[in-house]
Amino acid sequence: xxxxLWLSAAVVLGVLAVxxxxxxxxxxxxxxxxxxxxxxxxxxxxxxxxTKLCQDGRSFGQCAxxxxxxxxxxxxxxxxKDVDGNGDIIPGQGDDDDDDDxxxxxxxxxxxxxxxxxxxxxxxxxxxxxxxVNDRRGKPGGACAAAVDARDFVYHLxxxxxxxxxxxxxxxxxxxxxxxxxxxxxxxxxxxxxxxQSGTKVATMxxxxxxxxxxxxxxxxxxxxxxxxxxxxxxxxxxFCGDGKVDQGEACDDxxxxxxxxxxxxxxxxxxxxxxxxxxxxxxPLEIWKGQTVTGTGSTxxxxxxxxxxxxxxxxxxxxxxxxxxxxxxxRASGTLTVTLTAPPAPAQLKNLMLSAHDTCSANAPAxxxxxxxxxxxxxxMTLAVTxxxxxxxxxxxxxxxxxxxxxxxxxxxx
Numbered sequence: 001x002x003x004x005l006w007l008s009a010a011v012v013l014g015v016l017a018v019x020x021x022x023x024x025x026x027x028x029x030x031x032x033x034x035x036x037x038x039x040x041x042x043x044x045x046x047x048x049x050x051t052k053l054c055q056d057g058r059s060f061g062q063c064a065x066x067x068x069x070x071x072x073x074x075x076x077x078x079x080x081k082d083v084d085g086n087g088d089i090i091p092g093q094g095d096d097d098d099d100d101d102x103x104x105x106x107x108x109x110x111x112x113x114x115x116x117x118x119x120x121x122x123x124x125x126x127x128x129x130x131x132x133v134n135d136r137r138g139k140p141g142g143a144c145a146a147a148v149d150a151r152d153f154v155y156h157l158x159x160x161x162x163x164x165x166x167x168x169x170x171x172x173x174x175x176x177x178x179x180x181x182x183x184x185x186x187x188x189x190x191x192x193x194x195x196x197q198s199g200t201k202v203a204t205m206x207x208x209x210x211x212x213x214x215x216x217x218x219x220x221x222x223x224x225x226x227x228x229x230x231x232x233x234x235x236x237x238x239x240f241c242g243d244g245k246v247d248q249g250e251a252c253d254d255x256x257x258x259x260x261x262x263x264x265x266x267x268x269x270x271x272x273x274x275x276x277x278x279x280x281x282x283x284x285p286l287e288i289w290k291g292q293t294v295t296g297t298g299s300t301x302x303x304x305x306x307x308x309x310x311x312x313x314x315x316x317x318x319x320x321x322x323x324x325x326x327x328x329x330x331x332r333a334s335g336t337l338t339v340t341l342t343a344p345p346a347p348a349q350l351k352n353l354m355l356s357a358h359d360t361c362s363a364n365a366p367a368x369x370x371x372x373x374x375x376x377x378x379x380x381x382m383t384l385a386v387t388x389x390x391x392x393x394x395x396x397x398x399x400x401x402x403x404x405x406x407x408x409x410x411x412x413x414x415x
Contacts (some may be wrong), residue, residue: 018055029091032057034080039067041083043076043131051087074131108133112154112210113214114235115385116235119161123233127153128276129219129226136218138180139188143196147178150221154185157215169219171201175227178220179203185216197222208240241267242414246287247334251294270296278303280361281361283328283393286412290333294412300325300350300407301394307395308357312369320354323405324397326361331386331414339394340378340411341371350406354397361393368392386414 031148034040034054042063044050050071053061063073073079080126081093084203106113107127117123123287132151138144159165166328171177178197184190192215195205210214221227239247244255252263252270259265262274262284277298288294307324331337339357343349357369371382394412396403 004149013405026324034058034060039087041076041078041081041087042073043079044071044073049087051083051180054256061185065343075128075260076131086273088337093243093393097367104135107155109151109215110154112156112185114156114158115217116160117157117165117233117235119159119163119235119237121234125155125219126292128170128228129221130228132166132226133205133413136220137188137306138178138194138196138220139191139252142191142194144178144180144191144194144220146222147180147218147220149176150175151226152220155217155219156185157181157209157233159211159213159215159235161235161237162209162211163235163240164206164208165215166234166236167195167204167217169195169203169229169231171203171221171227171229173227173409174225176219176222176225177203178184178199178222179227179231180204180218180220181205181207182216182218183214193295207244209235210243210245241265247331249292251288258359268294270294270327271298273298273302277325277327278306280306280326280365280393283326283361285328287330287331287399288337288412289330290335290352290412290414292414294410296327296410297344297407298396298410299348299405299407300398301348301407305398306363307356307358307361307365307393308336308363309365310370310372320397320404324395327394327396327412328361329386329394329412330389330391332386332389333414335386335414337384337386338391338411338413338415339371339382339384340413341382341396342409342411344407344409348402348407350396350398350408352398353378353408354403355380356397357382357384358393358395365393 039051050063062070129151169177177193193207195203242257250267254263257265260272262272277284354372356367371380371383
């Protein structure tokens with residue numbers, strides 16, 4: 001009887017053991033990544049803060065703002081952190097617990113992240129545009145205008161030398177990069193150069209830059225693509241037209257490559273009417289080298305009467321009251337300078353042409369040379385001896401006809 005009872009107890013213990021093994025769960029609460037029913041932080045595609053619901057401890061609902069809709073979640077180091085009732089990260093959850101982390105990154109807003117670019121060094125940039133904001137593109141109508149739907153980063157480049165800037169961007173994953181350089185961060189039309197989509201996930205570009213000026217490098221993508229990238233930026237110094245320094249063979253250099261502003265894009269012609277052309281304190285600057293001919297188009301109509309001598313008859317005494325355009329000419333060799341003044345076709349031409357040369361520029365500065373020999377509409381030519389490095393002021397004026405002002409063409413030649 002006792003034996004039977006013992007066997008029955010053993011059987012019962014065995015059954016209980018089997019039963020316990022059967023009902024043991026396959027996982028524990030240690031496997032959970034969040035608290036079911038709680039909301040945690042997430043980052044929306046437009047960089048605003050969002051929250052998402054922990055559904056069963058192992059998965060989440062969609063990232064949303066105010067718990068409604070889907071805001072398109074992007075990666076963020078604070079993802080998964082506990083939030084309060086306002087959706088703000090509860091402090092004390094690690095190094096990145098600032099609830100203002102929803103503010104745009106400096107890479108997302110102008111002027112961008114500042115990067116100094118010294119000559120001769122290769123600067124390396126790395127990042128991931130999938131965490132950026134899509135708000136910029138290349139110049140409309142240009143090769144980089146395709147960067148419309150992709151997220152982008154911006155770097156504020158400050159070169160410490162003048163010369164050639166070379167940029168190469170290599171994309172990874174979904175990023176087929178497009179890169180472009182602006183002179184004004186928020187102006188897509190002020191684009192200096194562009195590195196378009198290549199199809200090889202490598203975009204390159206090069207352009208001349210001037211020391212100390214601001215340039216803005218954009219890392220963008222084609223076909224809406226974003227992702228990781230690595231980029232190199234290198235500056236090689238050297239002189240060029242547009243660096244603000246007049247090099248041998250150049251007639252001028254105003255620091256840009258714009259036609260018609262007084263110094264042409266090739267730095268070899270002086271077309272236009274800069275403010276300096278109407279002032280004895282400055283003068284329209286021009287340098288001329290041995291064997292060089294410099295041409296220019298201009299007008300006296302935009303200026304006043306800075307030089308009151310010579311007279312209308314081109315004498316060395318007396319006054320004239322007509323508008324004048326003043327060139328500040330610096331010869332880079334000694335010799336004989338020949339200046340020829342021609343009137344363009346009617347109706348806006350300077351009707352009666354006059355040239356005068358002055359060692360100094362002031363209202364009553366005497367002329368050392370003058371040309372007013374031809375009748376109305378005729379060309380005028382003046383020759384004068386010049387010394388290397390010694391500035392002479394050449395005035396284009398009018399004489400003999402009432403209200404004599406207008407357009408002209410001028411040539412400076414130093415054989």
